[in-house]
Amino acid sequence: MTYKERVDGRKFDETRKMEAKxxxxxxxxxxxxxxxxxxxxxxxxxxxxxxxxxxxxDPSKGILRCNYNMMPFSSSGDRVRPGSSRRSKEISFxxxxxxxxVLDLKEYPNSVVDVFIELPxxxxxxxxxxxxxxSMALADAGLAMKDLVAAVSVGRIDDKLVVDxxxxxxxxxxxxxxxxxxxxxxxxxxxxxxxxxxxxxKDDLKKVLEMGKKVCKDIYEVQKKALKDRYGASK
Amino acid sequence: MSKINVxxxxxxxxxxxxxxxxxSFPGIGTYREGENIIAARLGLVQLDGRTIKLIPLxxxxxxxxxxxxxxxxxxxxxxxxxxxxxxxxxxxxxMKEATSQFINRGADLTKFYDIDDYVSxxxxxxxxxxxxxxxxxxxxxxxxxGGRIINVSSNKVPRIVGKQGxxxxxxxxxxxxxxxxxxxxxxxxxxxxxxxxxxxxSIRKIEEESHLSGLTDKIKEFLEKNKPKFAVDNNDKPxxxxx
Amino acid sequence: xxxxxxxxxxxxxxxxTRLDGRKLTEYRPVKVETDVTPxxxxxxxxxxxQTEIMVGIKxxxxxxxxxxxxxxxxxxxxELLPLSSPxxxxxxxxxxxxxxxxxxxxxxxxxxxxxxxxxxxxxGEKIWMIIVDIVTINDAGNLFDASSLGAIAAxxxxxxxxxxxxKIDYKKKTNKGIDLKDTPLSVTVIKIGDKFIVDPDxxxxxxxxxxxxxxxxxxxxxxxxxxxGDVPLSVEDVEKMVDxxxxxxxxxxxxxx
Numbered sequence: 001m002t003y004k005e006r007v008d009g010r011k012f013d014e015t016r017k018m019e020a021k022x023x024x025x026x027x028x029x030x031x032x033x034x035x036x037x038x039x040x041x042x043x044x045x046x047x048x049x050x051x052x053x054x055x056x057x058d059p060s061k062g063i064l065r066c067n068y069n070m071m072p073f074s075s076s077g078d079r080v081r082p083g084s085s086r087r088s089k090e091i092s093f094x095x096x097x098x099x100x101x102v103l104d105l106k107e108y109p110n111s112v113v114d115v116f117i118e119l120p121x122x123x124x125x126x127x128x129x130x131x132x133x134x135s136m137a138l139a140d141a142g143l144a145m146k147d148l149v150a151a152v153s154v155g156r157i158d159d160k161l162v163v164d165x166x167x168x169x170x171x172x173x174x175x176x177x178x179x180x181x182x183x184x185x186x187x188x189x190x191x192x193x194x195x196x197x198x199x200x201x202k203d204d205l206k207k208v209l210e211m212g213k214k215v216c217k218d219i220y221e222v223q224k225k226a227l228k229d230r231y232g233a234s235k
Numbered sequence: 236m237s238k239i240n241v242x243x244x245x246x247x248x249x250x251x252x253x254x255x256x257x258x259s260f261p262g263i264g265t266y267r268e269g270e271n272i273i274a275a276r277l278g279l280v281q282l283d284g285r286t287i288k289l290i291p292l293x294x295x296x297x298x299x300x301x302x303x304x305x306x307x308x309x310x311x312x313x314x315x316x317x318x319x320x321x322x323x324x325x326x327x328x329x330m331k332e333a334t335s336q337f338i339n340r341g342a343d344l345t346k347f348y349d350i351d352d353y354v355s356x357x358x359x360x361x362x363x364x365x366x367x368x369x370x371x372x373x374x375x376x377x378x379x380x381g382g383r384i385i386n387v388s389s390n391k392v393p394r395i396v397g398k399q400g401x402x403x404x405x406x407x408x409x410x411x412x413x414x415x416x417x418x419x420x421x422x423x424x425x426x427x428x429x430x431x432x433x434x435x436x437s438i439r440k441i442e443e444e445s446h447l448s449g450l451t452d453k454i455k456e457f458l459e460k461n462k463p464k465f466a467v468d469n470n471d472k473p474x475x476x477x478x
Numbered sequence: 479x480x481x482x483x484x485x486x487x488x489x490x491x492x493x494x495t496r497l498d499g500r501k502l503t504e505y506r507p508v509k510v511e512t513d514v515t516p517x518x519x520x521x522x523x524x525x526x527x528q529t530e531i532m533v534g535i536k537x538x539x540x541x542x543x544x545x546x547x548x549x550x551x552x553x554x555x556x557e558l559l560p561l562s563s564p565x566x567x568x569x570x571x572x573x574x575x576x577x578x579x580x581x582x583x584x585x586x587x588x589x590x591x592x593x594x595x596x597x598x599x600x601x602g603e604k605i606w607m608i609i610v611d612i613v614t615i616n617d618a619g620n621l622f623d624a625s626s627l628g629a630i631a632a633x634x635x636x637x638x639x640x641x642x643x644x645k646i647d648y649k650k651k652t653n654k655g656i657d658l659k660d661t662p663l664s665v666t667v668i669k670i671g672d673k674f675i676v677d678p679d680x681x682x683x684x685x686x687x688x689x690x691x692x693x694x695x696x697x698x699x700x701x702x703x704x705x706x707g708d709v710p711l712s713v714e715d716v717e718k719m720v721d722x723x724x725x726x727x728x729x730x731x732x733x734x735x
């Protein structure tokens with residue numbers, strides 16, 4: 001079988017349309033909004049701040065906590081019951097692991113940086129959108145970061161290698177699919193999130209990671225512009 | 236010869252390559268990797284000779300020795316008070332350092348400073364584990380009575396104060412308000428209602444536009460344009476300036 | 479709450495002004511947008527000053543409650559997301575969130591503007607359940623009024639999905655919505671000292687002595703009320719607060735055509 005063309009007419013190495021804005025939640029120390037296709041994520045950063053209870057504190061550096069959550073009305077099918085699920089707990093955890101490598105929290109021992117990710121609408125690629133938003137929010141909060149983090153899903157649909165799988169592609173049934181969310185430090189080409197489910201050969205994996213590298217650099221440009229616009233750089 | 240990709244007052248984001256070449260130096264907010272000098276935060280470029288610095292535009296306050304800050308009382312203990320400092324770390328104000336008056340052992344400390352009171356104080360010690368001690372013995376350090384407290388990014392405090400206090404003095408004069416600026420980003424404003432409102436708006440304007448040029452003139456114009464008609468009322472006479 | 483700040487707020491009231499320069503009965507700028515999120519059956523975003531909330535409606539088909547076999551149902555939930563304020567924590571709904579949801583719920587349910595019989599698909603077997611979810615994006619005071627506005631705006635915006643052969647096809651929207659016979663709206667009036675204000679910001683909420691949320695219909699009939707705050711109110715206080723609530727309700731109603 002062959003995957004002739006994408007449902008929405010995109011090229012195989014093209015992402016859906018992206019939108020980014022920084023400084024959207026006044027109460028937060030840093031915040032951002034990131035949208036790709038019909039998937040959108042808010043991220044808010046609170047911290048560094050006091051950490052309770054005391055046994056969680058690290059005397060050598062601040063710690064990072066992430067919470068990923070989908071709003072009840074965000075899914076294209078049934079309502080999402082409020083509260084955490086095993087899925088959201090796992091995504092929160094890998095999100096934290098994806099963001100931690102760029103942060104330097106040694107200046108803030110015994111403290112915590114909280115990142116909250118909330119999605120008002122989801123249509124595939126939600127954990128990646130969350131990471132893109134969170135990384136801008138961390139920079140907006142003034143934290144020391146050696147790079148931003150950009151994330152996108154790459155993969156394989158039948159005989160084609162693609163980037164940014166949408167909902168239809170994730171649930172493609174006419175042939176083998178591999179869904180590979182990745183997060184990268186775009187200026188260092190280092191991977192901080194890598195998950196995969198589906199079927200893919202080693203050679204195809206190598207190729208599709210290279211495609212992902214390029215897309216993450218494109219996402220970095222979108223994030224960079226949103227951060228600069230926040231401070232009136234285009235004025 | 237280094238290739239410098241940015242100019243003064245450019246905004247830079249983490250990961251951006253600011254310069255390439257070994258004869259540029261990484262200043263604060265940047266780091267070197269191989270030939271590249273890279274941005275280590277979101278910040279404003281400042282070229283200082285061969286050194287490239289990034290000035291923070293945002294970020295929470297980190298307590299520093301000798302800073303004058305505004306703290307809020309969150310706990311009254313046996314021998315002192317615990318203060319919130321608008322940072323991840325609380326500060327301790329001991330009985331001994333609270334006031335130049337003598338406090339009897341066993342006195343009711345809440346009579347001096349109670350929960351939710353705001354005080355101006357000076358940091359005398361910050362340990363490596365970020366234990367902070369403050370004192371209120373010093374010129375102008377006092378409980379802040381009346382007025383309101385606003386919270387700005389601590390990075391903007393130098394711009395709000397201005398060279399030798401010129402900016403904040405300009406605001407005080409135009410608004411007839413008493414203003415105390417804490418290095419930790421808390422600012423106390425007390426004066427006639429219209430004056431307080433204008434002071435808050437001017438400070439917020441400085442916060443938003445601190446990295447743009449011509450700020451002093453812009454603020455001067457803003458204060459002129461929005462000059463309030465002060466109600467002539469004995470109750471609104473500002474208290475004598477204490478700092 | 480700092481006593482100093484509360485005293486300062488009261489002093490400002492004496493000059494007929496508030497911390498941000500508003501008049502005592504003035505709202506911050508209010509904006510209502512609908513159809514703001516594509517996967518909900520109905521949605522709205524409300525901003526009042528810097529306070530921002532979103533409301534999304536999802537529908538489900540279920541068996542009716544045994545005592546009302548030919549009536550559908552409505553459920554209102556509210557989440558005070560930790561993303562929206564340093565004061566909200568991760569975890570199960572706080573009493574603040576529960577009160578918010580129930581107050582908004584009563585404002586709609588008790589107004590009798592929703593005909594539950596119209597939500598019946600097959601008597602005794604299948605009915606529509608309308609689930610209204612309120613989430614906070616930024617809390618700068620007055621979540622009650624923002625939520626009440628948002629819930630009604632979202633309900634007016636709602637369209638039922640196609641229901642065929644016992645299955646809901648969320649991807650296909652019909653052009654049938656909920657018929658609301660009226661537009662119930664809630665206005666929260668705050669008492670600080672001996673003055674009354676509407677639309678409190680965060681500082682004023684902390685300085686609140688007592689609050690009264692007043693839900694009304696377009697003809698001025700009251701349909702729900704909730705008193706909060708630990709300072710008691712006199713009957714005259716309540717009358718004044720109800721009058722103010724009705725007056726402001728009229729103004730806000732214009733935003734939700």
